[in-house]
Amino acid sequence: MNPLTLDRQGADTRQSCDKPDGQAQQREATSPAAVEPQEDRARPSRRFRPLAWLWNKFPTLMVLGVIGGVGYCGHRFEWKVPKFSTLVGAEPAERDDWCAEHGVPESQCVECNADLLPRGPQYGWCREHGVSNCPLCHPDVAELKETPAVSPADLERAALGLSVEERARNNSVCKLHQRRLQFASLDAVREAGLDVALVQRQPIQETVEATGEVRYDPTRLASLSARAPGTVWRVEKYVGDTVRAGEVLAVVDAKEVGRAKTELIQALAQEELQRKVFSRLDGLSSQGIVPGRRAQEADAASVQARARVLGAQETLVNLGLPVDVESLRNLGEDEAVARLRLLGLPESIAAELDPRSTTGNLVPLRAPLDGVVVERQVVAGEVVDTSRVLFQVADTSRMWLMLDVRLEEADKLALGQPVQFLPDGSRQGVGGKLTWISTTADERTRTVKVRADLPNPAGQLRNETFGLGRIVLRQEPDAIVVPNEAVHWEGCCHVVFVRDKGFFDSDESFKVFDVRTVRLGAKNEKFTEILAGVLAGEVVATKGSDVLRAQLLKNNLGEGCCAAD
Secondary structure, three states: OOHHHHHHHHHHHHHHHOOOOHHHHHHHHHOHHHHHHHHHHHHHHHHOHHHHHHHHHHHHHHHHHHHHHHHHHHHHOOOOOOOHHHHHOOOOOOOOOOEOOOOEOHHHOOOOOHHHOOOOOOOOEEOOOOEEOOOOOOHHHOOOOOOOOOOHHHHHHHHHHHHHOOOOOOOOOOOHHHOEEEEOOHHHHHHOOOOEEEOEEEEEEEEEEEEEEEEEOHHHEEEEOOOOOEEEEEEOOOOOOEEOOOOEEEEEEOHHHHHHHHHHHHHHHHHHHHHHHHHHHHHHHHOOOOOHHHHHHHHHHHHHHHHHHHHHHHHHHHOOOOOOHHHHHOOOHHHHHHHHHOOOOOHHHHOOOOOOOOOOOEEEEEOOOOEEEEEEOOOOOOEEOOOOOOEEEEOOOEEEEEEEEEHHHHHHOOOOOEEEEEEOOOOOOEEEEEEEEEEEEOOOOOEEEEEEEEEOOOOOOOOOOEEEEEEEEEEEEEEEEEEHHHOEEOOOOEEEEEEOOOOOOOOOOOEEEEEEEOEEEEEOOOEEEEEEOOOOOOEEEOOOOHHHHHHHHHHHOOOOOOOOO
């Protein structure tokens, strides 16, 4: 029990036994003898105060001690749980054979121990092709059992590919090509889901893509109207009919046609009369029977009659009814009238008509070119005039393709370049040639109109069909390509992961992939052209290569791989 508590209890007991009256108690409390015992009772509490303070602080001191012990053990054993034998001092701690940075046993890590797998020759940066350790200039860097030969065609292909357009550039001070990524075993490769593929040669195209629309060639599209106002007497062709140039599409009953034919008959008769008058007066004038002035007047009248014949003939020609006036001059009047009545009508129609009862106002509407009737806006008995389009005939053997090319890609185009077009909803494409490039950019879409002529002998292309067009900039029949998933962008360089040539030499061979910087060319749905960086026959990581990329990025954290050029 606390001594201070005992002193207080004793004092209370004494006070309860001695109960003086009120005045005595007051005197006792104010006397010096009463004050002195209270000071004596306070002295024991001061003696035990340090013990009480230690008792209250004991939990805090205990926690601080535990934290200090944990810190000492962590530093002592490198923050690893030590073996029991190490704690009791039975045996010394063993060194852990694992490289945490590269994920392989320390004794087998080729990055930490470069002598295990010496690096090949280092040639540095290739200014011509924009890669480090360029295989085109130094084929011995290729991960192949035998040093390959680089042909002049490969060098020309790379030069052409780099000159066609501006390619993505690699950083010349990038050190990624010096990195090697290693797996602990072949089982580790399989567990990572990594797949590989050969670098191979395949044909590939580099194109500019643009959406487009197929249209009729305006130079091969005819919109036909009646040559004179009138009534549609007969319709011969319908939409979809194939026609030849000169075939009759419809026949129009036009009063103006009958008037022109009548004027021609009258002009011919007047011309014949004036010719005879002049012939007679000219003979009489030469004999002096009549004055020469009358012969001259007759000659002038004859010339005017011939002019009226030519005028009437021209009127019929303008109406689409060419006529042979010389043949009519040799015919009698009735024969000339009969011939003019059915002028311009084909034999197939004229044979069905009675010349005596058929009107002479008929004028045929003919197709001006070979093609297909694509529009008809008339029926028999309808009143028409010269401003109304009755038929449209199009030659569909050749169509126009109008493409909208992005302004930044327009400089790559040139007349005569091949064009490939795949209509929407179709599996069969068609090819043509680029024939026109607009000099104006659309003010709203900022695209440039270009045109290609597309042959359409089978008629598979249809007017106003949309689709995707590709303008071919470059065709490579023997390009070096890799699958698209093999190529990665690391912020400053395009890289692929090339399998070491000794990967399968034995079970103990190091499972290493080299990082190789590359320059990219054309690309399609499956493959990417490599202009420089790898050679045909090498093996690159494809499916699952993101595992290698993640390891590469992890190792580069905090140190970076590039500096500013």
